[in-house]
Amino acid sequence: MAISQISYELAHLIGATVLMAGFQLLYQRRLFAVLNTFAFQAVALAAAAAWQAHIQDAPHLYVTAVIALVFKAMIVPFALHWLVEKLGIQRSVETAMSIGWTMMAGVGLVALSILLVLPVTANAAALTRESLALAMSVVLLGLLMMITRRNAVSQVVGFMALENGLILAAVSAKxxxxxxxxxxAFSVLVAMTLFGIFFFRIRERFDTLDLHDLETWRGDRQ
Amino acid sequence: MIGYLSSLPGADNPLLWILGVPLGAAGFLAVLRDWRVATWVNVAASAITFGASLLLLRLRPPPNKLLFIDDFNIYLVLLTTFVGMTTAVFSAAYIARETASERLSELHLRFYHSMYQAFLFTMLLALTANNTGVMWVAVESATLTTVLMVSLYRTREAIEAAWKYFILCSVGIGLALFGTTLVYLAAQPVMGDGAEAMAWTMMIKQAHAFQPDLMNLAFVFVLVGYGTKVGLAPLHSWLPDAHAEGPTPISAVLSGLLLNVALYALLRFKMLISANENALTPGPLLVMMGLSSLFLAAFMLYRRGDIKRLFAYSSIEHMGVITFAFGMGGALANFAGLMHMTMHSLTKSAIFFAVGIISQNAGTKRIADIRGLTSSHPVLGWGFVLAVLAIAGMPPMGVFMSEFLVVSSTFARQPLLAIPLVLGLLLAFGALASRLQMMAFGEPTKPVHAHARASTLSSILALTPLWVHMLLVLVAGLYLPRELVEWFQAVAGILG
Incomplete structure (x- = not known):
């Protein structure tokens, strides 16, 4: 494959930025910081997709880049920001493991994906090989984040970080x-589910759930 | 995108109707205000889809870039449209009785009917897709529609169940997508770029030359990914909650159809990797996951207090048996697996039809509060007894036949593996039999509500699908038509 050194290096640089944001997500304690870091990762993903569109000469990947930029870097973080404020859970910090252990596990997962991916892709183009190792690391870090967080909002962010890894893999596969x-399809899944579950839930929280609490309370007293 | 549009089926192609009718109906039902009309539109659309899938038997369209029909998926398409139709009939009765108890608003019902058709569309698209990417998008959309339906009642439990379902299955299908990407990369050196490189009909011809190491890695991701959706242990934990908290017609199609579709996706990848001699043998992995699901579910059956959860665990058990059979491989075991897929689908949806009415009558899902069904509601009660005995594996029902085939083919090839299999089946049988005795016989409990207001018509409507399914399962246990046996054998051959 005829790719110049510079495009190869730049593709890796952007991929590594996505991975670095994945690490940052692991140690962010405040929900707003988690959302900002996620938005940053989505911007990096958009750049990765756009760069791949350029070097592969595949204009449809620009659409993927735009989706990442508009939906993931803007709409979703804003919506979740609004949600966190409405629910009043800005200050909550929930981690199941200490940050030190989480980071160690993260490093272990990155090592695992490099050890796993590089040998089995010996015949593939170098560009694909290393991007794939990066992408798999991002996927596993997203998974780790979903495991270590208990809060629903950070779980969604973990899922979307995982999904960023998947899209990175897909755009890198020539x-x-x-x-x-x-x-x-992914964006619709996230959007519809957030809409379907969260937003109804909030409405109920404000309209009816108080009443419901009252009723249960009375029932318990009897 | 434009390239794909040109490969859509024409008007004389049954596939256009099979996919177009549910999709159109989903859109129409979303704007239809009257729920009484909507239930019938739902039934009519499902019936037309079933009719169109019958046409496939006569007129099989040639494969194109987007869609294809072969011996394997044609039977699942027929099964899906059939159970989709009977469930729509049951749903009409269920909804009529449900609105009597005022648990659902008009908006919820509109949403429910529209999503039901959208769900059928996504499943049928997953089954007929000639492209791993399209199949993945379809399975993902099927997850989306069912998550929304599971949360329909908006109770705390329903929201939690939907949340768990969304998180676990989204991760699952995310991993399946990674596996799909890896399969594409493994295929790329032989297949080249572009849409053809992800088409089944093209891939299976070249699968022997795919890069074996990448295929191994890919299969692990696909197994974990689609395996979550099949409900294989230890990835099953979303399944009981999702079945228990959604509306009962949805439990019926989740158990009877969606699990099959996910397993179908997994088996397609198994076919690819089996065709490659240098890659790993997928059989032992499937056997192991099948057995672990069987055992876990068999033990869990003993401790269930909720009637819908009980049968959700029974679904895990049976998906385990089916996966085990396909893992064993070979003509006989594959035949048994295919037959068990069909029998389980018919019987389990029949059980959920019965459970839906039972829990509406009793006003509870607690097994301890349900007593003496055979004396309080004879037609329903005996139908339920028959269905539970069938799912527990009693002769002469079809489930017995297929389980017997699984066991005997295992004895013939790996006698040691047959021991845990039989043990697991017996354990599950014991659990179901003891629960059945509690619920079906003894002094009946007084019906709580809604029951009295339900009209005779809706009672007949609710019971017909149950008895139709049981009749089919009984006939299949006594006599399988020659054509059907030959057909199953042909498919078992393809599966390798």
Whole structure:
């Protein structure tokens, strides 16, 4: 594959930025900081997709980049920001493991994915190989974040970080069809579920749940 | 994108109707205000879809870039549209009785009917997709529609169940997508770039030349990913909650259909990796996950107090048996697996039809509060007894036949593996039999509500699907038509 050294280096640099943001997500304690870091990761992902669109000469990947930029870096963080404020849980900090151990586990997962991916992709193009190792690391870090967090908002962010890794893998696989459709499907999944579960839940929290609490309380007294 | 549009089926192609009718109905039902009309539109759309899938038997369209029909998926399409139709009939009765107890608002009902058709569409798309990417998008959308339906009642438990379902299954399908990407990379050196490189019909011809190491890694991701959706232990924990808290017609289609669709996706990848001699053998992995699901579910059955959770665990058990059978491989075990898929699907949805009415009548899902069904509601009670005995594996029902085939094919090839299999089946049988005795016989409990107001028509409507399914399962246990046996054998051959 004829790619110049510079495009190769830059692709890795952007991929590594996505991975670094994945690490940052592991140790953020405040929910707003988690959301900001996630937005940063999404911007890096958008850059990665745009760069791949450029070097692979695959214009449809620009659509993926735009989706990442508009939906993941803007709409979702804003919506979750609003949600956190409404629920009044800005100050909550929930981790199941200490940050030190979480980071160690994260490093272990990155090592694992490099050890796993590089040998099995010996025949693939170098660009794909290393991007794939980066992408798999991002996926595993997202998974780790989902495990170590208890709060629903940070779990969603963990899931979307995992998904960022998946999209990174898909855009790095040269000529993979349907990447755009897949990223749209993911966005719809997240958006609809957030809408379906969270927003109704909030409405109920303000309208009816108080009443409900009252009723249960009375029932318990009898 | 434009390239795909040109490969959509034409008007003379049954696939257009099979996919178009549910999709159109989903849109129409979303704007239809009257729920009484909506239940019937739902039934009619499902019936037309079933009719169109019957046409596939006569007129099999040639594969294109987007969709294809072969011996394997045609039977699942038929099963899905059939159970989709009977469940729609049951749902009409269920909803009529549910609105009598005022648990659902008009908006919720509109949403429910629209999502039901959307769910059928996504499952049928997953089954007929000739492209790993399209299949993945379809399975993902099926998850989305069911998450929203599980949370329909908006109780605390329902929201929690939907949340757990969303988190676990989204991660699962996320990993499945990573596996799909890896399969594409493994195929790329032989298949080249572009849409053809993800088409089943193309891939299976070249699968022997895919890079074996990448295929191994890919299969692990696909197994964990789609395995979560099948409900294989230890990835099953979303399943009982999702079945228990959603509306009962949804439990019926989740158990009877969605698990099959996820397993279908897994088996397609198994076919690819089996075709590659240098890659790992997927059989032992499937056998192990199958057995662990069987045992876990069999033990859990003893401790259930909630009737819907009880049968949700029974679904895990049976998906375990089916996965075990496909893991064993070979013509006979594959035949048994295919037959068990069909029998489980028919019987389990019939059980959920019965459970839906039972819990509406009793006003509770607690097993301890349900007594003497055979004397208080004879037609329902005996139908329920028949269905539970069938799922527990009593002869002469079809489930017995398929379980017998699984066991005997295992004895013939790996006698040692047959011991845990039989043990697990007996354990599960014991649990179901003791629960059944508690619920079906003895002094009946007084019906609590809604029951008195339900009209005779809706009672007949609710019971017909149950008895139709049981009749089919009984006939299949006594006599399988020659054509059907040959067909199953042909598919068992493809599966390798």
């Amino acid at each position: 000529g993979m069809p349907l990447v755009v459709e897949i990223s749209i």
